[in-house]
Amino acid sequence: MNRQKQQYVTIKGTKDGLTLHLDDTCSYRDLVMELEEKLSVNQTNEPDGPLVAVHLKVGNRYLTPEQEEEIRTLIRTKKNLVVESIESNVITKEEALIWKRETEIVSVSKIVRSGQILHVQGDLLLIGDVNPGGTVIAGGNIFILGALRGIAHAGYYGNKEAVIVASVMKPMQLRISDIMNRAPDYKAEERNEMECAYVDDNNQIVVDRLQLLTHLRPHLTRLERRL
Amino acid sequence: MGEAIVITSGKGGVGKTTTTANLGTALALAGKRVCLVDTDIGLRNLDVVMGLENRIIYDLVDVAQGRCTVQKALVKDKRFDDKLYLLPAAQTSDKTAVTPEQMKKLIQELKQDYDYILIDCPAGIEQGYRNAVAGADEAIVVTTPEVAAVRDADRIIGLLEKEENIRPPRLIINRIRSHMVKSGDMLDIDEIVMHLSIDLLGIIADDENVIKASNNGEPIVLDPNSKASIAYRNIARRILGESVPLQSLEEEQKGVFAKIKKFFGVR
Numbered sequence: 001m002n003r004q005k006q007q008y009v010t011i012k013g014t015k016d017g018l019t020l021h022l023d024d025t026c027s028y029r030d031l032v033m034e035l036e037e038k039l040s041v042n043q044t045n046e047p048d049g050p051l052v053a054v055h056l057k058v059g060n061r062y063l064t065p066e067q068e069e070e071i072r073t074l075i076r077t078k079k080n081l082v083v084e085s086i087e088s089n090v091i092t093k094e095e096a097l098i099w100k101r102e103t104e105i106v107s108v109s110k111i112v113r114s115g116q117i118l119h120v121q122g123d124l125l126l127i128g129d130v131n132p133g134g135t136v137i138a139g140g141n142i143f144i145l146g147a148l149r150g151i152a153h154a155g156y157y158g159n160k161e162a163v164i165v166a167s168v169m170k171p172m173q174l175r176i177s178d179i180m181n182r183a184p185d186y187k188a189e190e191r192n193e194m195e196c197a198y199v200d201d202n203n204q205i206v207v208d209r210l211q212l213l214t215h216l217r218p219h220l221t222r223l224e225r226r227l
Numbered sequence: 228m229g230e231a232i233v234i235t236s237g238k239g240g241v242g243k244t245t246t247t248a249n250l251g252t253a254l255a256l257a258g259k260r261v262c263l264v265d266t267d268i269g270l271r272n273l274d275v276v277m278g279l280e281n282r283i284i285y286d287l288v289d290v291a292q293g294r295c296t297v298q299k300a301l302v303k304d305k306r307f308d309d310k311l312y313l314l315p316a317a318q319t320s321d322k323t324a325v326t327p328e329q330m331k332k333l334i335q336e337l338k339q340d341y342d343y344i345l346i347d348c349p350a351g352i353e354q355g356y357r358n359a360v361a362g363a364d365e366a367i368v369v370t371t372p373e374v375a376a377v378r379d380a381d382r383i384i385g386l387l388e389k390e391e392n393i394r395p396p397r398l399i400i401n402r403i404r405s406h407m408v409k410s411g412d413m414l415d416i417d418e419i420v421m422h423l424s425i426d427l428l429g430i431i432a433d434d435e436n437v438i439k440a441s442n443n444g445e446p447i448v449l450d451p452n453s454k455a456s457i458a459y460r461n462i463a464r465r466i467l468g469e470s471v472p473l474q475s476l477e478e479e480q481k482g483v484f485a486k487i488k489k490f491f492g493v494r
Contacts, residue, residue: 025274111385111424113381113384114378114379114381114382114385115382115385115386116385129424131381131422131423132378132381133378133382134385151424167232183441185467208467
């Protein structure tokens with residue numbers, strides 16, 4: 001059989017190492033075979049040389065975790081090459097939904113009363129109050145347009161960058177990731193401005209003016225969604 | 228077709244039973260046919276406050292379990308010719324003796340014959356509460372100006388909002404001591420209303436005569452000279468759809484006599 005040799009794997013050298021463009025229309029087997037072949041040809045004879053980072057660009061191909069592992073192992077066996085990143089244009093529907101849930105801002109209009117728990121995966125925008133004994137939990141940030149008098153837990157799955165913002169900040173407890181802070185036992189004087197809570201460099205929850213967030217958490221600006 | 232109103236609070240001792248007895252009496256005085264239902268099975272009180280204790284033959288549990296008809300169990304209050312009836316709770320069983328479905332059926336039946344059915348809810352949020360709210364169309368939450376009572380009221384409002392068949396609950400603030408509010412030792416009314424953010428149906432000042440009257444088995448509403456009596460009558464008028472302005476407590480203190488005169492003028 002006269003096999004028309006087609007380029008499935010294109011190798012490019014950049015200052016960050018090698019970039020491998022893998023064709024996304026051929027079969028996976030063909031791809032692996034050619035990868036194996038190409039890398040064997042290009043193998044340098046310096047086994048002690050520095051590790052060269054390899055970036056894979058697989059285009060519109062979806063690699064299962066097993067396939068990814070196979071390619072990683074294959075490349076790793078070529079002496080001083082190591083896979084640093086695999087970039088694909090496609091993700092599974094499941095991953096996409098998880099990503100959507102984690103990054104979307106869920107807006108809820110209600111009063112979270114004593115004994116009630118409001119739990120969202122992404123950011124929470126609450127149009128209403130959290131009364132004493134009520135709890136709001138979010139995987140991301142919490143923004144409360146009303147008064148926070150209960151418990152707020154932002155970054156529930158371990159995101160210390162998360163913040164809690166409220167028009168009236170009078171919480172029973174604030175929690176960000178695994179850090180907790182409670183209201184002082186003495187009565188603080190009435191302050192009538194919006195405030196935010198964040199984790200500072202000493203791993204403490206700090207409550208401060210809302211305007212500071214612009215500098216502290218610039219990533220809160222999300223004009224467009226991205227992965 | 229009548230209307231069923233549940234009177235609840237979450238916390239005990241804030242005046243649910245007193246409120247039920249007095250609103251029922253006030254509505255009966257206004258010419259409505261009223262039935263009071265005590266759902267506090269095992270700890271019944273409403274009959275004592277109404278002074279009807281020794282006339283009870285059958286009770287709520289007998290009716291729910293089909294041992295007698297509703298008509299047989301109802302105790303008629305002779306003071307208000309054929310206007311006011313009481314369906315007492317059982318004293319010997321407990322809350323689990325009745326199910327929410329049975330209560331729903333019972334209230335439906337009573338709604339055919341009466342203009343207003345006032346359901347006295349037990350404290351707590353367990354089976355007794357679920358029984359009490361099962362058949363209700365409307366809810367009144369009673370609280371006192373104490374942090375603990377307001378907290379429980381908040382909890383109960385949250386639960387009531389989940390009930391699909393009940394209209395948004397309304398609030399009664401009971402036992403307000405105006406001198407303590409003024410000195411800042413008691414939560415003030417605006418604060419409570421803002422916090423709970425539901426409609427305020429009425430406020431009742433703390434009045435020793437209420438206790439005296441309940442001990443005698445005569446609702447305070449029957450005494451036209453007491454502050455609390457006027458407050459309860461005003462609330463009853465609001466339930467009937469009249470718009471009666473809420474008087475601030477200070478005015479209420481100064482203007483008791485003026486209000487009584489006005490009240491008689493109206494009648």
